[in-house]
Amino acid sequence: MRTSTVRRVGLAVAVAAALTSVGACGGSEDGSTSKARGKDAGSGVVKTDAIAALLDVQKKTGAASSAKVEGTMTVGSAMSMKQSGALDWSDGVSGSMEITYTGGAMADTMKKSGGNGTMQARYFKDGYAADMGEAMAQQTGGKRWISYSYEDLAALGGASGAAMKDQMQNTTPDQGVKSLLASGDVKEVGKEQVRGVRTTHYSGTVDVAELTAKTSKLDADQLAALKKQLNDAGITTETVDIWVDENDLLVKKSERGQMKTGELNTTMFYSDYGTKVSVQRPPAGETIGFKELFQQQQGATAGAS
Numbered sequence: 001m002r003t004s005t006v007r008r009v010g011l012a013v014a015v016a017a018a019l020t021s022v023g024a025c026g027g028s029e030d031g032s033t034s035k036a037r038g039k040d041a042g043s044g045v046v047k048t049d050a051i052a053a054l055l056d057v058q059k060k061t062g063a064a065s066s067a068k069v070e071g072t073m074t075v076g077s078a079m080s081m082k083q084s085g086a087l088d089w090s091d092g093v094s095g096s097m098e099i100t101y102t103g104g105a106m107a108d109t110m111k112k113s114g115g116n117g118t119m120q121a122r123y124f125k126d127g128y129a130a131d132m133g134e135a136m137a138q139q140t141g142g143k144r145w146i147s148y149s150y151e152d153l154a155a156l157g158g159a160s161g162a163a164m165k166d167q168m169q170n171t172t173p174d175q176g177v178k179s180l181l182a183s184g185d186v187k188e189v190g191k192e193q194v195r196g197v198r199t200t201h202y203s204g205t206v207d208v209a210e211l212t213a214k215t216s217k218l219d220a221d222q223l224a225a226l227k228k229q230l231n232d233a234g235i236t237t238e239t240v241d242i243w244v245d246e247n248d249l250l251v252k253k254s255e256r257g258q259m260k261t262g263e264l265n266t267t268m269f270y271s272d273y274g275t276k277v278s279v280q281r282p283p284a285g286e287t288i289g290f291k292e293l294f295q296q297q298q299g300a301t302a303g304a305s
Contacts, residue, residue: 076261079106
C-alpha cells in the first residue's frame with residue numbers, strides 16, 4: 001500500500017465511520033422541541049396532532065437506550081455503503097457496525113489498498129476505531145485498527161469536523177424525530193407497512209445549516225465556516241422521513257438531499273429495542289491512533305513513490 005493511499009484510506013474511513021454512526025442529520029436536545037411546541041397550528045404547515053405524536057416518539061425512542069441498526073448510505077460520487085450492527089445511547093453512543101463499501105471512490109480506494117471493501121467500526125464515548133484488515137497491518141507493524149478520538153475528528157475537517165464531532169457525541173436514533181420537530185415543516189403522510197410492521201409515516205424538509213446553528217454547540221466563526229462549506233458542496237436542505245410503530249418507536253428513517261457531486265441519501269432501519277450491546281476496545285498492540293499514523297506517513301512521504 002503506497003503512503004499516499006494509506007493517508008487517503010485513513011481520512012476516508014474517518015468520515016465514513018462517522019457518517020454511519022451519525023446517520024447524517026442530528027442535533028442536541030436544546031431548542032429542538034421548543035419551536036415545535038410554539039408553532040401556530042393555524043398556519044397550515046405543522047399540525048398539532050403530528051407534533052404531539054412525534055414528541056411521544058422522541059421521548060420513547062430516546063428512552064429505549066439501544067437497538068439493532070441496518071441501513072444504506074450514498075454520498076454523491078464519493079461512496080455508497082451498507083451497514084448493520086447494534087448501538088447503545090444510554091451514555092453517549094457505543095456499539096459496533098459492519099460497514100461494506102458498495103461503490104464510489106471510497107470502494108475503489110479500499111480495493112487499491114488491498115482490502116475487501118468491508119470493515120468493522122466500534123464506537124465509544126470518546127471516539128471510535130475501524131478495523132482495516134491485514135493489508136493495513138502489513139504497513140503498520142501489525143496494527144490493523146485505526147482509532148479516532150472525537151478531538152481528532154474535529155481537527156480533520158475544520159468547521160465540518162467540529163459539527164460532526166458535536167453530532168456524534170450527541171446523536172441517537174431519535175435525532176431524526178427532533179430534526180422534524182425543529183424544521184417546522186412536519187406532516188403526517190399516512191399508514192404504511194415497513195418490513196411487516198404497521199407504521200405511521202411523517203415527512204418534512206430541514207434546512208441543514210439552520211438546523212445545525214440551532215442545535216449544535218459551534219461558535220459563530222465555526223458556524224460561518226460550516227455554512228460556507230455546505231454552500232460550496234451544494235448542500236442546502238434535506239427531506240427527512242420517519243416511520244414509527246404502534247409503540248411510538250422509530251422503525252425507519254430516510255434522509256435525502258442534493259450535493260454538487262450527486263445525491264446524499266441515507267436509509268436506516270431500527271429494531272429489537274433494548275437489545276444488549278457490548279463492545280470492547282481492540283487490542284492495544286493491534287491499534288494505531290490516526291494522528292500517529294498520519295504523522296508516520298507524512299515522515300515517510302519523501303521515500304514513497
